[in-house]
Amino acid sequence: MLSALGRPVFYDYDPAFLATYERISLKLKQAMETKKVSVILHGEPVLALEAVGISVVGKDDVVLNLASGVYGDGYRSWLEPHCREYLDIRVPFNEVIDPAAVEAKLKERPDITIVTVCHHDTPSGTINPVKEIGAIVAKTKAVFVVDAVSSFGGMDILPEEVFSDIFITGPNKCMGCPPGLSMLAISDKGWAKMKANPTAPRGSILSVLDWENAWRKENGFPFTPSVAEVNGLEAALDLYLDEGPQAVWARHALTAKACREGIKAMGLELWAASENFVSPTTTAVRLPDGVEEAKLRQVMRDDYGVTISSGRGATLNKLVRIGHMGPTARPIFALVAVAALGAALTKVTGKTYDVGAGSAAVMAVIDAGK
C-alpha cells in the first residue's frame, strides 16, 4: 500500500483519475460482495460514523443504539442530537448484545426507525452477533446501521450477509492502509432513508448523499478526493482479493487464537466474559490488579519494541489490547506479543509470568492450525 501511495498522482479532474476511481470503487464492491457500488469518503472512519449519524437520523426518528462497549456507547453523541427519541440497550463492556433483547425491544417499540450497533467494539475486543440482530431488524421498518470499522477485512463480516442497510468501515484497520479514508456499503433501504431525511446534509463534508454517484467516471466529485490514499486503497484491495478473503480471515483467526492461548498459559485472563465472542482482530487482556497500565505499555515498547494499546474510556486501566490487524495478523507475531507482555509484567509486578509456558502455548496453536 505504501509504495502505491508514492505513485505519481493524477489531478482529481483528469479523466484518467476519474476512470481509476470508478475501477477502485468497483473493486471495493467486489470485496464487500454487495449489489450496489460502495461509497468512499475522504476522511478517517470517524468522519463516516459522524456523517452517517447526521445523514440518517432526522427529527422524527426513534433510534435504538446497542451498546456493548466504549465505541458503541459513544455513538450516542452523533445520534441523540438529531432524533426524536434515543433508546439504547446497554450491557457490561465485557459482554455482548443478546439478539433476543433486541427482538423484545423492537416489539415493545414498533416506532423504532433506526437500529445501530458496533460490530467489533475494539476497546473491549468483543464481537456482537450482528447477523442474528440484523435478521431481526430486517423484519421491521427500521434501518440497520453497522459500524464494522475494525472488523471488515479481518473476519467473516459482509454487509448483505448481516442484513445491514448502512455498513461503515475503513481500509486503515484490517486492510493495513494508513488512515485517511472510509468506506460505506448502503442498501436501497439505506439510501431511501437518507434521502427522505430533510436534515441530511448536502454540500458538506458530512454529506453521504453527495457521494452516491461520485464513483461514476462521468460525474466528478463533490470535492477533491484524497488521490494518494485512493491509490493505496487499490493496492490493499488487490492484496486482499489475491490472497482470498477466506485465507485472510483464517490468518487473523489463527493469530488471535495463538495469542489467547499464550495469554492464558501465563495465568492471565481475557477481558471478554466468554471466549464465544472474542475478536479475531484484537485480543483484550484483563490487567492484573495493581498494574499501572501506562508503565506496562512503556516497558513493552522500550525494552521489547512491542507497541500495544490501552483501553479507552470505561475500559481504560482495566485492560490492554493486542492488535492483529492487517500486517500484524501473522501467527508468529502472537509469540512476540505474548512473550513481551509476560516479560514486561514480570518486570513491572515483581511476580513471575511464565514466558516459556506462554510461548509454548502460542506455538502449539500455530502447529495445530496448520
Next chain:
Amino acid sequence: MLSALGRPVFYDYDPAFLATYERISLKLKQAMETKKVSVILHGEPVLALEAVGISVVGKDDVVLNLASGVYGDGYRSWLEPHCREYLDIRVPFNEVIDPAAVEAKLKERPDITIVTVCHHDTPSGTINPVKEIGAIVAKTKAVFVVDAVSSFGGMDILPEEVFSDIFITGPNKCMGCPPGLSMLAISDKGWAKMKANPTAPRGSILSVLDWENAWRKENGFPFTPSVAEVNGLEAALDLYLDEGPQAVWARHALTAKACREGIKAMGLELWAASENFVSPTTTAVRLPDGVEEAKLRQVMRDDYGVTISSGRGATLNKLVRIGHMGPTARPIFALVAVAALGAALTKVTGKTYDVGAGSAAVMAVIDAGK
C-alpha cells in the same frame, strides 16, 4: 512528497509519531511565520472551510462576506445558516474587492463581527488586496477570516502580515502535496472568538477547537490523523524552506508572467479586468466567442498532453485556467501551456492563433526574468 508518503507509517498513538507530529507542526509554524502553532486538519481544505464556518459563526453574529469570485461567493453556504445576519460585498467576478468599500461597510454596520474573504479566487485567477482589507478589519472588533487555499506557498501571503485571525490553506495547491490535509493559522482573537461561540462543534470532524493543542506530543489526537499525508507534508515543508519562500514566490510569479505575455501575444485576453490583480499561481484566459470550452480542453489533453481547467459556476464556459502551482510552477512550462492553447484554439476555431509569437513572448519574459 510522494516518496515521503511511501515511508513506513507509525501508528498514530506511537510516541515516535506524536513527536513527529509536533516537529511537523512547528515546521509549519515556521513556514507560516506566526507566533502561535498552526493547526493541521485531516481532510482536504473544503473540510477546513466548512469547519471554520461552523466553528466561528454563531447565532448572534453579523457576517460580512467579500465576494469577488465563485469561491468567495460560495462561502455563503457555510456562513449564512449559522448567523444572525449575512451581508456581503459583491463585485463582478473579473474584479476584486475595493478596501474602501469594506471600510465604508464596517462604518455603516459597526455590529459586523466577522469578515470573510477569499484571497485568490481560483476560478477567476484574481487576487484580493487582503493586506489592505486586513488592516481595516483589525481596527474593529470583527475577526478576519482569509481563505488562502490556493495562494499560500506560491506568493507573498502570510497570516500575520495580512492581519488575519483565521487563515485557511492546504498543502495540495502551491506546495505540491496530494490532497488530504488542511492547515490553519489562528490568532489569539480567532481562538477567543471560536471559544466564545456556544455552537462551535466539539467531538466532530468539523471541530477546530478540538485540535488546538493536538500538536503537542503529550496530548494525542481527537481522532486518528492521516499519518501518511502528514509525512508528505513534512517533505513539502522541507523543500519549501530549503528553496526559500522568496525564491519559490519568484518562480511562481515568473511562470505566470511568461504565461500572460504568451497569451496576449497570440491575441487572447486575460479574464481579469486588470493585470494589477492577476494571480501568480493561476492564469485565467477569457474564452474567445463561440469556443466550446470542453472541446478545447479535450484537444489540449488528447493532442498535446496538457491538462488545463475550466471555469466554475458563474465563470464556466467563460474562461479557461492554466495552473502554476507547486511542481508546475516552472517558467518553461508556461511555454507548453501557451503553445498548446494556441494550437488547440487554431484547431477548434479554424482561425489561426500565432503559436510562434506566443512562444517567443514566453521566452522573452523568461530571459528578462533571469
Next chain:
Amino acid sequence: MLSALGRPVFYDYDPAFLATYERISLKLKQAMETKKVSVILHGEPVLALEAVGISVVGKDDVVLNLASGVYGDGYRSWLEPHCREYLDIRVPFNEVIDPAAVEAKLKERPDITIVTVCHHDTPSGTINPVKEIGAIVAKTKAVFVVDAVSSFGGMDILPEEVFSDIFITGPNKCMGCPPGLSMLAISDKGWAKMKANPTAPRGSILSVLDWENAWRKENGFPFTPSVAEVNGLEAALDLYLDEGPQAVWARHALTAKACREGIKAMGLELWAASENFVSPTTTAVRLPDGVEEAKLRQVMRDDYGVTISSGRGATLNKLVRIGHMGPTARPIFALVAVAALGAALTKVTGKTYDVGAGSAAVMAVIDAGK
C-alpha cells in the same frame, strides 16, 4: 518504476522472489518477442557490453566491428584484447554503415567469426541498418552482436527480426528505469558460441554463461541480484506492454520528428548527414561555429531548466543532443527543448535564433501527427 523500486524487498533466496524473478524474465521475453528466455545482468549496460565481449570472443576469433560512432568504435577496447584479429569498417561519425560494405568484407574474409555493431550510436544520434546487416551475417558462420542499449523499447528493433545472436540492451534508456540492470537476448547460435569459447568467464561478474538458467525459479542465482531494480523493471515492462510497443515507438518517433523540424526552422543543422538514418530517441544538433558547448548547456539548464547532453569523444564540441527516451518521449517536450535551445543560442552567440518559428514548426508536426 520508481514506486516499484520502493516496494518491500524479498530476500533473493526467498522462494517468493525466485518466482517473481522467473515471472519478470518471462515478461521480458514477451517484450523482446524471442523464442528463448532473456537474461538479466545486474549492472548498467556497460557491464553487459564488456561481459559479452569477453564471453563471446576467444583467441581464435576474427572480429569485424562496424563503427559509425563513438560507442561502436569504442567497443574495440572490449573485443581486440581477446581475439586473433580485429577488423573494422569505419565511416564518418555522421554517417552509418552500408550493408553492402559488410557483405563485401565477409566475402573477402570468410574467416570472420563475430560481427559487432552499435544500432543506435547515441553520441551521433544515428541508426545503423541492423536488419539488413543481420540478414547478411546470418548467411555466414559469424555470430551477430547488436548493441541496442539506447534503442530497444523506443523504436522498431527486436532481436530476432534483426537476426541478432546476442542482443544487448537495458531498461534505463527507452524504458525509463534508473540505471542498474542490463538485458540480453541470445540465440541458440549465440549460446553455442559462448559455450565453445574456452576463455568465456565463469564465476565472474563478467560471466554471461552463469546466468543462462538463473531465471528458472528452481535454480537460484550465481550472486545476489539487484532485487529493487528488478521490481522496477517489472513495472516498466508492464507499462510498455500495456501501452503497446507500436504506440510507444510512435510516441518516440513523433517527438523526435517535431524536435528536428523545430531545430531546422531555427536555421540549425542536424548532425546526421541524412535524415534517413536519424534516431527517434536522440536528436543530435550540429553546434554552430564558435559556440562553446559547455556554456550553451549551462545556460539551458540554469535559465530554462532544460538538461541536454554533449557529444562524447570525437563528437565532443561538435554537437549537442536532445534525448527523447522513456518519460521524455512526449511530443510537447520537443517544444521545450527547441525553444530553450534557440533562446540559449541567442544569448550565447548574440545572433538571433527564431524561437517563434521553431516553436511553430514543432507544433505543426504534432498537429500533423495526430
Next chain:
Amino acid sequence: MLSALGRPVFYDYDPAFLATYERISLKLKQAMETKKVSVILHGEPVLALEAVGISVVGKDDVVLNLASGVYGDGYRSWLEPHCREYLDIRVPFNEVIDPAAVEAKLKERPDITIVTVCHHDTPSGTINPVKEIGAIVAKTKAVFVVDAVSSFGGMDILPEEVFSDIFITGPNKCMGCPPGLSMLAISDKGWAKMKANPTAPRGSILSVLDWENAWRKENGFPFTPSVAEVNGLEAALDLYLDEGPQAVWARHALTAKACREGIKAMGLELWAASENFVSPTTTAVRLPDGVEEAKLRQVMRDDYGVTISSGRGATLNKLVRIGHMGPTARPIFALVAVAALGAALTKVTGKTYDVGAGSAAVMAVIDAGK
C-alpha cells in the same frame, strides 16, 4: 531506504546529481571513519571482491589468503589466477585464524605482498581477529585486504582501526539496503599498490582505479552509476549515523546473544567451536544428526513465516543460519527465530525441542541487556 529508492531520479550527468554523489561519498567516509574518501562501486559486493582481486594482484605478487570458511576460502578463485604464488592458511570452518600463525607465515615468507581475509565468514557465522592480524601485516610490506561485506555496519569494525589497506563492504547486509552497490575504503598504501600493478584493469567494470576520484563533483563517472541505489544508500547512512554506530552495534550484539542463549536452551549446539568468535550478525546452528536441512527451512517458512539460510559449500547440510542484519537486528526477532526453529525441529524430527525454554532464555538475555 526503500522510499528513498523511489525518489525522483536525476540524470547521472546532471550537476545536481554530481553534487549529491559527492555529498553521499563524504557521508560514507564519515561512517567509515577514514582519512580518504570512500569508493562506491555499482554492483553487489561480489563485484567489489572480484574487482579488488584483479586490481590488486599482479603477476609478481605472492598472496597469502586466510581461509576460515567458505567465503574466505572461495576468494582463492579471484586471487590465484593473477599472482605468482598463492599461499593460504586454512583452518576448520568452525574455527578462526590464529594471528600467531599469520605472523609465523609472514616471517617464513617475507616475499608475501598481499594478505587477504574474510572478516565475517557468513556461512560459518564466525569472526576473524582482523585487528590483531592487521597489526601484524602492517609491519610488513604486504597490503591487507579485508572482506567486511557482512560485518561493517553491524559491529565494531572500521577500516583504519584494523589496519586494512583495502576494505570491502556493501550497504545490503548490515545497513539494510537492497543489493546493488559495494563500498570500498582504501589506504594510500592500497592505492599505490593497485597503481603499481600493470594488469590492474582500466576501462572495465572491474576497475577500481577508474573510480578513485569519481566522487568529486567536478569529475563525472567512468560509467553510469546506479542512481536510485545511491539515493537508498544515503538514507541508510543517515539512519546509521543518526542512531549512532555504538547503538547500532549494541542492537546487533544483543539480538545475536539472545538468539544463541535461546538456541542452547533448547539443547542445540552452535556451529562455532567457541563463542569467543561468534558473529553478532549471524548465528550459525549445528544441524542435529539426521535432519534434512531443506525440509527444516521449508517448514519454518511455510508454518511460521520465518526465513533462515542454509550453509554453503562445505557447510551445506551441516548448519542453518539466522541473520541479524539491518532491519532484522531487533532483539525480539531472536524470539521468533528461536521458537520457530524449535517448533520446526520438533515437527521434522519427532523429538521435542523445548520451545518454552528457548523463549524464556531469549527473554532473559533481552532483560539483562537493558
